[in-house]
Amino acid sequence: MQIYVCVKHVPDTAANIKIVGENGFDDAGCKFIANPYDEYAVEQAVQLVEKNGGEVIVVTVGKAAAAATIRAAMAMGAHRGILVTVESQFLDSRTTAQALKAAIEQDGKPDIIFTGKGAVDSEGFQTMYRLAQAMGLPVVNEINRLALGDGKATVGHEIGGGAREVLEVSLPCVLGTTKGLNEPRYPKFPDIMKAKKKEIKTLAIADLGVSVDGARSELVKLEKVPERTGAKMLGGDVRQAVEALVKILKEEEKVI
Amino acid sequence: MATIGILIETEDGIVKDTNFGVLTAARGQGDGTIIALMMDGPADSAKDVLGKYGAHRVVQVSIDGADRGASPDLKARALAAAIEKYSLDALLGLASAQGRDIFARLAAFMDLPLASDCMAVDLAAKTVKKSHFSGKTFATIKMSGSVMLCAMRPNAIDAVEAPADATVETFPASVQDPGLVKVVEVNKEAADKVDLTEAGVIVTGGRPIASADNYNILSECARLLGGTIGASRAAVDAGFAPHAMQVGQTGKTVSPRLYIGCGLSGSVQHFAGMKTSKVIVAINTDKDAPIFEKCDYGIVGDLFEVVPVLTEVLKEKL
Ligand SMILES: Cc1cc2nc3c(=O)[nH]c(=O)nc-3n(C[C@H](O)[C@H](O)[C@@H](O)COP(=O)(O)OP(=O)(O)OC[C@H]3O[C@@H](n4cnc5c(N)ncnc54)[C@H](O)[C@@H]3O)c2cc1C
Ligand SMILES: Cc1cc2nc3c(=O)[nH]c(=O)nc-3n(C[C@H](O)[C@H](O)[C@H](O)COP(=O)(O)OP(=O)(O)OC[C@H]3O[C@@H](n4cnc5c(N)ncnc54)[C@H](O)[C@@H]3O)c2cc1C
Numbered sequence: 001m002q003i004y005v006c007v008k009h010v011p012d013t014a015a016n017i018k019i020v021g022e023n024g025f026d027d028a029g030c031k032f033i034a035n036p037y038d039e040y041a042v043e044q045a046v047q048l049v050e051k052n053g054g055e056v057i058v059v060t061v062g063k064a065a066a067a068a069t070i071r072a073a074m075a076m077g078a079h080r081g082i083l084v085t086v087e088s089q090f091l092d093s094r095t096t097a098q099a100l101k102a103a104i105e106q107d108g109k110p111d112i113i114f115t116g117k118g119a120v121d122s123e124g125f126q127t128m129y130r131l132a133q134a135m136g137l138p139v140v141n142e143i144n145r146l147a148l149g150d151g152k153a154t155v156g157h158e159i160g161g162g163a164r165e166v167l168e169v170s171l172p173c174v175l176g177t178t179k180g181l182n183e184p185r186y187p188k189f190p191d192i193m194k195a196k197k198k199e200i201k202t203l204a205i206a207d208l209g210v211s212v213d214g215a216r217s218e219l220v221k222l223e224k225v226p227e228r229t230g231a232k233m234l235g236g237d238v239r240q241a242v243e244a245l246v247k248i249l250k251e252e253e254k255v256i
Numbered sequence: 257m258a259t260i261g262i263l264i265e266t267e268d269g270i271v272k273d274t275n276f277g278v279l280t281a282a283r284g285q286g287d288g289t290i291i292a293l294m295m296d297g298p299a300d301s302a303k304d305v306l307g308k309y310g311a312h313r314v315v316q317v318s319i320d321g322a323d324r325g326a327s328p329d330l331k332a333r334a335l336a337a338a339i340e341k342y343s344l345d346a347l348l349g350l351a352s353a354q355g356r357d358i359f360a361r362l363a364a365f366m367d368l369p370l371a372s373d374c375m376a377v378d379l380a381a382k383t384v385k386k387s388h389f390s391g392k393t394f395a396t397i398k399m400s401g402s403v404m405l406c407a408m409r410p411n412a413i414d415a416v417e418a419p420a421d422a423t424v425e426t427f428p429a430s431v432q433d434p435g436l437v438k439v440v441e442v443n444k445e446a447a448d449k450v451d452l453t454e455a456g457v458i459v460t461g462g463r464p465i466a467s468a469d470n471y472n473i474l475s476e477c478a479r480l481l482g483g484t485i486g487a488s489r490a491a492v493d494a495g496f497a498p499h500a501m502q503v504g505q506t507g508k509t510v511s512p513r514l515y516i517g518c519g520l521s522g523s524v525q526h527f528a529g530m531k532t533s534k535v536i537v538a539i540n541t542d543k544d545a546p547i548f549e550k551c552d553y554g555i556v557g558d559l560f561e562v563v564p565v566l567t568e569v570l571k572e573k574l
Contacts, residue, residue, distance in 0.1 A: 011389060013389075013390045013505050013524070013525060013528065014524055014525070017389045017392050017393055019393065023395075025389075025393075036505075036506060037506075092369075093370075094367070094369075120389075120390050120505065121388065121389055121390075122388060122395070123372070123373060123386065123387055123388060123390075124372065125356055125360060125372040125373065126360040126363060126364070126370055126372060128360075129360040129361055129363065129364040130363070130364045132364065133364035133365060133367075134364075137436070138436035138437045139361075139436075139437075140437060141356075141357060141360070142353070142357075144499075154440065157353075158353060158500060159353050159354055159442070160352050160353040160354060160451045160453065160454075161267075161450065161451035161452075162451075162498075162500050163442065163443065163444040164442070164443045165439065165441070165442050165443070166439075166440040166441040166442075166443075167437055167438060167439055167440060168437075168438040168440050169436060169437050169438070170436075179499055179506055179507075180499050216368070216369035216399060216400050216401045217369045217371070217397050217398065217399045217400070218397065218398045218399075218400075219395055219396075219397055220383065220396050220397065220398045221395065221396035222388065222393050222394070222395050222396075223393060223394050223396075224392070224393055224394075225387075225391060225392060225393060225394055225531065225532070227550060228536070228549075228550045228551060228552060230548065230549050230550075231538060231548045231549075231550075231551045231552060231553055231554035232552065232553050232554070233543075233548070233553075233554045233555075233556070234553060234554065234555050235556075238555075238557055238561055238562055238565050239565055239569075241555045241557070241562070242555070242562065242565045242566050242569050243569055245537065245553060245555065245566070246566070246569050246570060246573050248553065249514065249535065249537075250573070253514075253534075253535050255457075255513040255514040255534060255535050256457070256481055256514060256570075256574065
């Protein structure tokens with residue numbers, strides 16, 4: 001099987017984000033990781049190839065530093081990588097999807113393209129749909145169950161309130177993965193060393209014929225979410241504290 | 257004047273309360289026309305309640321020859337047809353599990369900009385405000401394109417009534433399923449009544465809850481408040497709760513009016529999923545727990561003592 005996995009290079013979720021100017025952030029001073037949801041995608045692809053044979057190719061659109069994320073995916077078992085380089089910190093989902101499509105089509109014929117369910121930095125939740133539409137392929141996002149057979153994928157996902165839906169798509173297809181699908185492996189030292197020798201093909205986005213001017217959404221401002229400054233502590237014995245709380249929630253906050 | 261469409265979500269045929277905040281957001285955009293689009297659930301019985309929050313027209317969108325279990329692509333195409341038929345300037349809806357999916361299909365199909373999980377919209381300026389960097393920052397995104405698509409975070413905007421006389425009409429969309437995705441089965445058995453992402457009140461238990469059964473203590477309290485229960489990742493990883501209950505960066509993002517955290521330390525990752533809640537209350541045995549630095553009200557105490565008393569007091573006072 002030829003499986004492509006789209007992996008985004010994102011700031012570590014525990015990292016402190018320092019906003020620079022109106023709409024930028026200090027990416028040099030910030031630790032980056034592979035988008036956590038994309039790890040489920042890599043793990044699934046590697047497991048399928050371990051079972052059925054084939055190749056796992058990681059595709060990343062980002063700055064040159066994003067090669068580190070491709071190496072991390074290779075340490076989990078991916079065979080090759082493609083890095084599409086861009087200059088800007090933010091790229092819209094439409095442009096990203098076009099770049100991913102061009103990079104994949106130029107490289108080979110996918111049986112499955114995996115993505116994560118969403119990127120934890122810009123939280124767009126749409127790149128996989130745009131990629132699938134552009135390639136004329138079926139797409140299902142947020143899958144936590146997958147079974148393959150007969151040229152088809154049967155997938156399961158949650159549709160709210162604990163209700164579940166089972167869907168069927170034919171291959172090739174685009175699938176967005178989430179927690180519950182598998183347990184991403186923790187690479188061992190020899191795997192990390194081996195990953196250093198694997199091939200990464202680097203292309204500039206312009207070389208793929210994709211223009212960054214077609215963006216339909218633009219980040220105009222970034223601001224810190226106002227932090228709470230500390231709780232009002234309710235003292236006394238348990239009963240007194242609880243009564244004070246209920247009174248506040250009812251009369252002042254009016255939330256109950 | 258703008259014409260704004262709202263994709264209405266229903267549960268067992270009833271309009272979900274979370275739609276009213278979306279209608280309120282639409283009303284805040286000057287005096288345009290607000291058209292409520294219903295793909296499932298009966299428009300007739302929804303007319304009054306949608307009118308109460310300012311809908312001018314309620315449209316039952318039907319698809320020839322398709323039932324409620326229609327493929328998600330077919331539904332997205334029917335919505336696209338409705339956008340064209342009513343010349344909508346914007347379509348708003350909920351960023352629920354289903355809302356996120358249909359909006360993304362629609363955006364890809366029509367090649368339109370989409371902002372998912374918005375906290376605020378400004379149609380005149382063509383901007384939205386949404387979470388970025390796992391809830392650490394807000395981003396203002398400017399969208400260009402003929403129609404703005406915005407899936408709003410449930411409960412992000414308080415619902416305010418503004419009665420209008422709504423009319424009802426039908427729109428039979430003649431669209432074809434591209435035949436790419438087939439719905440095999442929908443299983444609602446495991447479903448709770450109140451979905452976590454849309455609940456108005458959430459009572460969450462962290463690692464010290466110590467067993468699945470102990471969540472019953474929280475359930476009773478949550479039920480009295482018309483809400484539901486949540487869990488931290490530590491509790492999910494320990495097997496006390498299913499992942500569907502997890503709040504946080506790798507779980508659900510929620511924005512209820514009241515969030516009561518019981519035995520939560522206050523981790524960055526947990527807060528990524530709930531810090532936009534209107535009021536946050538923490539119950540923790542450790543007076544120095546970090547959560548007390550980032551919530552609104554705190555009680556130092558054992559959750560197994562405090563929550564039952566809270567339930568008792570609520571029974572008396574509500
Ligand atoms: C705050 C903010 C909001 C935005 N909102 C919108 C919007 O409403 N509409 C819009 O068109 N654009 C939007 N953008 C731009 C766009 O979302 C991202 O910048 C773009 O990189 C795609 O990421 P995403 O968050 O959309 O990814 P998602 O759609 O959340 O990512 C889904 C999956 O796609 C894959 N993927 C995404 N990006 C890459 C990449 N660079 N390389 C490899 N794989 C990738 C990953 O597998 C990922 O798990 C927004 C940007 C910002 C900063
Ligand atoms: C990439 C990544 C993603 C993550 N995603 C998530 C996520 O989505 N959601 C999430 O929740 N976490 C997430 N985490 C984990 C997070 O970092 C914390 O480990 C986790 O939230 C801690 O859970 P907790 O608060 O329940 O437990 P703890 O941190 O163990 O805190 C328990 C607290 O309860 C108090 N306590 C003890 N006994 C009692 C009692 N009887 N009554 C009252 N209080 C008591 C203690 O004083 C303590 O403060 C993520 C971590 C990483 C690295």
